[in-house]
Each structure stands twice: as C-alpha cells, then as structure tokens.
Amino acid sequence: MPVPNPSLCVETLYNDHHGWLRGWLRRRLGDAHQAADLAHDTFVRLLSRDEHVAIQEPRAYLTTIAQRVVANHWRREKLEQAYLEAIAQDPQALALSPEDRAILLETLVEIAGLLDGLPVLVKRAFLLTQLDGLNHAQVAEELGISVTTVKRHIARAARQCYFPDALPVKA
Known part of the structure; x- marks a missing residue:
C-alpha cells in the first residue's frame, strides 16, 4: 500500500x-x-x-x-x-550590527525553546553560570540552594540543550 x-x-x-x-x-x-x-x-x-x-x-x-x-x-x-x-x-x-543582533536574538529564542519546560530554578542556575559567569558557589548563594543542587540543575539544563530529543531524566 x-x-x-x-x-x-x-x-x-x-x-x-x-x-x-x-x-x-x-x-x-x-x-x-x-x-x-x-x-x-x-x-x-x-x-x-x-x-x-x-x-x-x-x-x-x-x-x-x-x-x-x-x-x-x-x-x-x-x-x-x-x-x-x-x-x-x-x-x-x-x-551590534543588524546581522549580529538577528543572530543573537535567534540564539536566545533557540535557547529559550530548549530550556522550556524545565523548572525555573534549573533555568536560572544554568543562565547565571552561562550568561552571568557566576561560579557554582555564587549561584548557590544567589538562589539559596546548595552547590550540589546547583551542579545537578546545570547538568540537567545542559542535557536538555545538548540532547533535546532524549527522554527526560528524573532528577
């Protein structure tokens, strides 16, 4: 058929x-x-x-x-x-040039889409390290969570960005 x-x-x-x-x-x-x-x-x-x-x-x-x-x-x-x-x-x-601005906005939209569905704290921990350049201890202090939790959140967000089609991992 x-x-x-x-x-x-x-x-x-x-x-x-x-x-x-x-x-x-x-x-x-x-x-x-x-x-x-x-x-x-x-x-x-x-x-x-x-x-x-x-x-x-x-x-x-x-x-x-x-x-x-x-x-x-x-x-x-x-x-x-x-x-x-x-x-x-x-x-x-x-x-930025208009071309660079368009590329930056496209990248931000793509990142936002990849992080969509993750808990707010996971997103914030990831973005604080990646965009603001904070280390794990600074992020932990900022969010009021442990460094171990920060590391787990960053790993979860990174997994979501690098392997968006993979099955979700319970964390």
Whole structure:
C-alpha cells in the first residue's frame, strides 16, 4: 500500500481550512497581518514534518499547532523586548550590527525553546553560570540552594540543550 504524500495532505488542509485558521488567529491576536504570518508559519510547520499524520479533526489539529506557533511568537517577542531594554540601559556595550543582533536574538529564542519546560530554578542556575559567569558557589548563594543542587540543575539544563530529543531524566 503506497504511503500518502504529506505535502498533498497539507495542500488539502490549506485549501480547506487556511481562511478559517487565519480568521481564528485574527480574532485572538487582533492583527490581520500577524494572523496571516502565523497561519503561514503553521502550514510551514506541517510541511516540515517527516511523517504522515492521519487527521480526523483538521480544525482541532490546526488549532493545536497554531497555538504552539503563537506561544513561540510571544516567547520571541518577550525575549526581543528584554534584549531591547538591555540595549537601552547600555547601548555602547551592546552595539551590534543588524546581522549580529538577528543572530543573537535567534540564539536566545533557540535557547529559550530548549530550556522550556524545565523548572525555573534549573533555568536560572544554568543562565547565571552561562550568561552571568557566576561560579557554582555564587549561584548557590544567589538562589539559596546548595552547590550540589546547583551542579545537578546545570547538568540537567545542559542535557536538555545538548540532547533535546532524549527522554527526560528524573532528577
């Protein structure tokens, strides 16, 4: 039995539900242009899947994917706003070319995505060592936890960054 071509399935979904999805996103975001962009991103995400998925409820399926796309969009906006606020405080220290700024923001978004789902203390311990350059004792003092716990948190976050597709390890 031949395997269905995933791009044909996406084409059918697009033809049948793109207008509805764009309207659904516009009602939630209040911006028709942003809704069109995120509807497009939703279908791009579908096209990038390797496996074929049997979809019984297309609108529910598209809604789930679109909600993830919107969450990623908001996360990116939040990171970009934090970056712009940091630049406003010390513009000379962070004077980057537009290309370097785009690369930095993409990297921050990727790191945030990799750390997503980890407990706040694990993220903070990791970021304090990696971005602020604090040693384990300083992080322990800052967070009010033991050095051993700091090491465990950093190892957990590093595992998540280096091996994001691995099964989660109980810690």
